[in-house]
Amino acid sequence: QLQLQESGPGLVKPSETLSLTCTVSGGSISSSTYYWGWIRQPPGKGLEWIGSIYYSGSTYYNPSLKSRVTISVDTSKNQFSLKLSSVTAADTAFYYCARVVLMLSYDAFDIWGQGTMVTVSS
Amino acid sequence: SSELTQDPAVSVALGQTVRITCQGDSLRTYYASWYQQKPGQAPVLVIYAKNNRPSGIPDRFSGSSSGNTASLTITGAQAEDEADYYCNSRDSNGDHLEVFGGGTKLTVL
Numbered sequence: 186q187l188q189l190q191e192s193g194p195g196l197v198k199p200s201e202t203l204s205l206t207c208t209v210s211g212g213s214i215s216s217s218t219y220y221w222g223w224i225r226q227p228p229g230k231g232l233e234w235i236g237s238i239y240y241s242g243s244t245y246y247n248p249s250l251k252s253r254v255t256i257s258v259d260t261s262k263n264q265f266s267l268k269l270s271s272v273t274a275a276d277t278a279f280y281y282c283a284r285v286v287l288m289l290s291y292d293a294f295d296i297w298g299q300g301t302m303v304t305v306s307s
Numbered sequence: 308s309s310e311l312t313q314d315p316a317v318s319v320a321l322g323q324t325v326r327i328t329c330q331g332d333s334l335r336t337y338y339a340s341w342y343q344q345k346p347g348q349a350p351v352l353v354i355y356a357k358n359n360r361p362s363g364i365p366d367r368f369s370g371s372s373s374g375n376t377a378s379l380t381i382t383g384a385q386a387e388d389e390a391d392y393y394c395n396s397r398d399s400n401g402d403h404l405e406v407f408g409g410g411t412k413l414t415v416l
Contacts, residue, residue, distance in 0.1 A: 187339040191378070220403070222405070224407075230343075231393065231407060231408070231409045231410045232350065232393050232395075232407040232410070233407065234395075234404075234405040234406065234407060235340055236404060237405070245402070245403040245404055247405075248404070250375035257408060272311070281349055281350070285405075286355070287397075287403065288356070290337060290338055290356065290359070291337055291339075291340060291355060291356045291395045291396070291397070292337070292340065292395070292396065292403075293340040293356070293395075294342070294350070294352060294395065295352050295355070295361060296350070296352075297347065297349040297350055300349050300350055
């Protein structure tokens with residue numbers, strides 16, 4: 186069964202870069218059927234899509250975060266990663282990675298990692 | 308970018324039927340997907356492609372769509388259905404861009 190697991194520092198200083206990795210197990214990240222995405226959720230608030238990537242490296246970013254976000258993929262390690270630069274306290278959130286089904290008439294985040302809490306603080 | 312609007316909170320008596328709605332221009336083009344999130348847990352997909360349930364999701368969960376509104380219906384709500392529910396669709400303004408609704412807190416009385 187496919188599983189996703191986020192990893193990375195739980196504490197990041199303001200103005201620095203947040204870096205997280207999502208490891209995919211039980212299946213290949215190189216599947217042509219799926220994209221892979223990052224979503225975040227500030228404590229007590231709603232979900233915010235950050236961006237998605239295809240195994241070929243094609244990326245799509247939330248316009249509100251685009252200037253600070255880089256998502257990359259490493260097919261040899263079955264991983265994809267998130268970098269968010271110039272972080273502030275507003276970037277404190279649970280960060281989730283997820284598999285994304287993209288079809289003509291709908292999209293769906295069908296499998297999620299357990300999430301990891303990242304706090305931005307000095 | 309597009310927006311999806313949900314009522315912040317809805318309540319239902321145990322065993323009764325409840326409808327949670329999601330409104331947005333993107334829903335005229337794309338079907339919504341729906342996610343259930345319980346405290347301290349990751350979201351779980353419960354409905355996709357208008358009215359399809361992933362394996363393991365009870366059949367009391369169903370979806371529908373009309374115009375710019377998508378709905379998630381729980382027929383015979385159970386205590387374990389108390390959770391936050393989020394809708395999501397592709398953004399109608401750009402390829403492969405995604406948008407989430409603000410979420411609805413469902414209370415089962």
